[in-house]
Amino acid sequence: MNEHLSSFLAKSAIKATDLEHRRKIAFNVSMHNAAVPKGKQQFVNVDLARERAKNAKWRAIESLDQRLEEFESCFTARGGKVIWAETAEDALEEILAICKRKQCKTIVKSKSMATEEIHLNQFLEKNQIESIETDLGEYIQQLDGEPPYHIVTPAMHKSKEDVAKLFYEKLFTPPRLTPEQMTMVAREKLREKFTAAEVGITGANFIIADTGSIALTENEGNARLSCAFPKTHIVIVGIEKIIPSMQDLGLFWPLLSTFGTGQRVTVYNSILSGPRRPGETDGPEEMYVILLDNGRTNILQNEKQRESLYCIRCGACLNACPVYKNIGGHAYETTYSGPIGSVITPHMRGMKEWKHLSYASSLCGNCTEVCAVKINLHGLLLENRIESVESGMGTWQEKLAWKAWKKASLHRTLMNAGNHKIKNWMVNNLFKGWTKHRAPLNFPQKTFNQQWVERHKETKEK
Numbered sequence: 001m002n003e004h005l006s007s008f009l010a011k012s013a014i015k016a017t018d019l020e021h022r023r024k025i026a027f028n029v030s031m032h033n034a035a036v037p038k039g040k041q042q043f044v045n046v047d048l049a050r051e052r053a054k055n056a057k058w059r060a061i062e063s064l065d066q067r068l069e070e071f072e073s074c075f076t077a078r079g080g081k082v083i084w085a086e087t088a089e090d091a092l093e094e095i096l097a098i099c100k101r102k103q104c105k106t107i108v109k110s111k112s113m114a115t116e117e118i119h120l121n122q123f124l125e126k127n128q129i130e131s132i133e134t135d136l137g138e139y140i141q142q143l144d145g146e147p148p149y150h151i152v153t154p155a156m157h158k159s160k161e162d163v164a165k166l167f168y169e170k171l172f173t174p175p176r177l178t179p180e181q182m183t184m185v186a187r188e189k190l191r192e193k194f195t196a197a198e199v200g201i202t203g204a205n206f207i208i209a210d211t212g213s214i215a216l217t218e219n220e221g222n223a224r225l226s227c228a229f230p231k232t233h234i235v236i237v238g239i240e241k242i243i244p245s246m247q248d249l250g251l252f253w254p255l256l257s258t259f260g261t262g263q264r265v266t267v268y269n270s271i272l273s274g275p276r277r278p279g280e281t282d283g284p285e286e287m288y289v290i291l292l293d294n295g296r297t298n299i300l301q302n303e304k305q306r307e308s309l310y311c312i313r314c315g316a317c318l319n320a321c322p323v324y325k326n327i328g329g330h331a332y333e334t335t336y337s338g339p340i341g342s343v344i345t346p347h348m349r350g351m352k353e354w355k356h357l358s359y360a361s362s363l364c365g366n367c368t369e370v371c372a373v374k375i376n377l378h379g380l381l382l383e384n385r386i387e388s389v390e391s392g393m394g395t396w397q398e399k400l401a402w403k404a405w406k407k408a409s410l411h412r413t414l415m416n417a418g419n420h421k422i423k424n425w426m427v428n429n430l431f432k433g434w435t436k437h438r439a440p441l442n443f444p445q446k447t448f449n450q451q452w453v454e455r456h457k458e459t460k461e462k
Contacts, residue, residue: 001351004356005356007333008331008332008333008357008360011328011331011333012327013437015330018363021326021328022342024157024158024159024328024452025156025157028153028156032261034130034257035262036262036316038262039135039257039259039261039262039263039264042258043254044148049254049255050373052370053252053255053312053373054310054373054445056248057309057310057312057373060242060244061240061309061310062104064240067209068207068239068242070210070212071207071208071292073103073212074211075273076212077210077212078212078273078274079277080274080275080287080289081275081286081287082289082291083288083289083291085290085291085294086292086293086294088117088119089296091236091456092118092120092123094290095123095124096123096124096290098199099127099129102198102199102232103198104129104199105128105129105130105198106130106132106196106197107131107133107199107200107201107230108134108194108199108200108201108230109131109133109134109138109201109202109226110202110203110223111135111374112201112203112219113148113151113294113313114203114204114237114238115201115236116147116293117292117294117336118236120201121133122234131421132190132193133221134190134194134220134222134223134225134226135154135219135220135222136183137153138154138188138358139453140154140163141155143165143166143167143170146344149330151313151314151315151318151337151340153246153315160182164182167182171185180398189239190222194236195229197226199230199233199234200226200227200230200232200233200284201226201235201433202226202233202234202235203216203236203237204216204235204237204289205256205312205313206241206243206248206249206252206312207243207376208232208239208245208249209245210244213246213271214235214237214271215249215269216268216270216271216272217268217270218266218268219261219266219267219268220268221267221268223268224268224270227272227283227284228282228283228284231284231285232287233275233284233286233287233288234287235287236292237279237291238294239291239292239293249292252312252317253266255312256312256314258372259316260314272287283424286352295347295348296309296348298347298348299344299347299348302347304380305343305344305380307380308340308343308344308377308380310373310374311340311373313332314372316370316371318339318340318373318374320339320340321338321366321367322364324338324339324448332360334349334357339361339377339378340367340375341357342357342358343377343380343381345357351384351393355384355388358388359385361378361381363378363381364378401431415447416449420442420443420444420445420446424440424442
């Protein structure tokens with residue numbers, strides 16, 4: 001058993017029995033579930049909108065190389081600089097080089113899963129550069145020394161009392177602040193950082209190919225401040241975030257806001273096409289876009305799994321997943337948790353070490369049902385399981401168990417052999433992995449053959 005699997009099982013077992021954790025998650029998910037139907041009312045036909053979004057992403061991903069080159073050409077024409085990063089290490093080296101050229105001591109950073117993926121904050125800290133999360137949820141998590149819990153709501157597992165206690169311990173505030181008061185405390189602390197930072201770092205929700213722009217959507221305005229105050233703006237974005245045209249935003253922005261938070265549209269929506277140009281009063285003097293691969297081309301070359309690159313990171317599948325709601329985001333130990341994380345992580349970080357995530361699913365299909373771009377998530381989880389088995393990654397016990405089951409299933413005499421007590425003992429004692437978290441199997445007293453003969457005998461007698 002590898003260390004990732006052992007840790008996952010241990011953390012899952014703890015969280016699954018934590019009733020207070022379950023209460024907090026149930027409350028926050030219920031808020032999401034109440035808001036989303038209201039957001040959907042803006043669509044005349046929400047299923048058609050999802051289908052069109054999926055088709056747009058299909059066009060973008062199937063011609064990804066051309067779209068990215070189109071973006072680069074348009075973006076550099078406006079004075080921006082594009083950096084291609086094949087790995088996380090490549091991206092980190094490029095960021096450090098920029099920071100050294102700018103003699104940077106402080107960075108302000110908006111919410112970005114791509115930066116979490118490459119562990120940017122830890123890297124900058126090792127190089128004596130202060131990196132401040134400016135999204136309130138991310139700021140809370142940074143204060144607590146934890147990674148984000150959820151793709152959209154990083155501190156989803158914390159109650160307002162938890163946050164008040166954290167502020168009291170870390171920021172020496174009064175112990176029982178209200179959410180409004182805590183927000184003002186964070187605002188006061190962060191405003192100082194915005195004006196002091198030499199570099200601002202953001203992610204991007206979408207890369208727009210035909211205009212050479214990046215699109216940002218947020219509810220707090222911190223991303224705008226992160227790219228407007230500092231003289232240098234660095235964007236770190238996965239290559240799969242590409243969309244063909246500016247016109248596609250009219251579809252993707254409402255879908256992202258509705259399925260992510262239940263809003264008709266988020267509060268702040270920005271389109272950035274390069275650094276400040278002559279005659280403009282706002283914006284950075286330099287703007288870099290780092291196009292991050294980091295395993296995404298592994299998914300791209302897999303025809304069956306390529307569909308997972310359509311994801312717009314709305315987080316709806318996490319809120320719908322019964323496994324995620326019981327074990328929590330941190331048990332996965334990956335940047336992307338829940339169903340979408342279980343699909344893509346084995347391909348981005350190694351099937352052998354991470355295949356267990358694809359088994360952490362009931363295959364109920366609820367994730368597919370709620371996906372904003374109709375990704376067949378539970379089908380892709382099953383494909384991951386098939387791939388791991390066909391690659392010979394199953395344990396010998398598992399192989400033996402299924403071989404015995406197949407042998408018996410194909411031979412009726414073997415299925416009928418022995419009485420139900422012997423079968424119950426063999427299955428429940430020899431295959432302990434099956435009954436560890438399940439009720440014992442209980443075979444019927446009569447086999448199917450016996451019941452069939454008796455049923456037809458009674459029919460003939462009548």
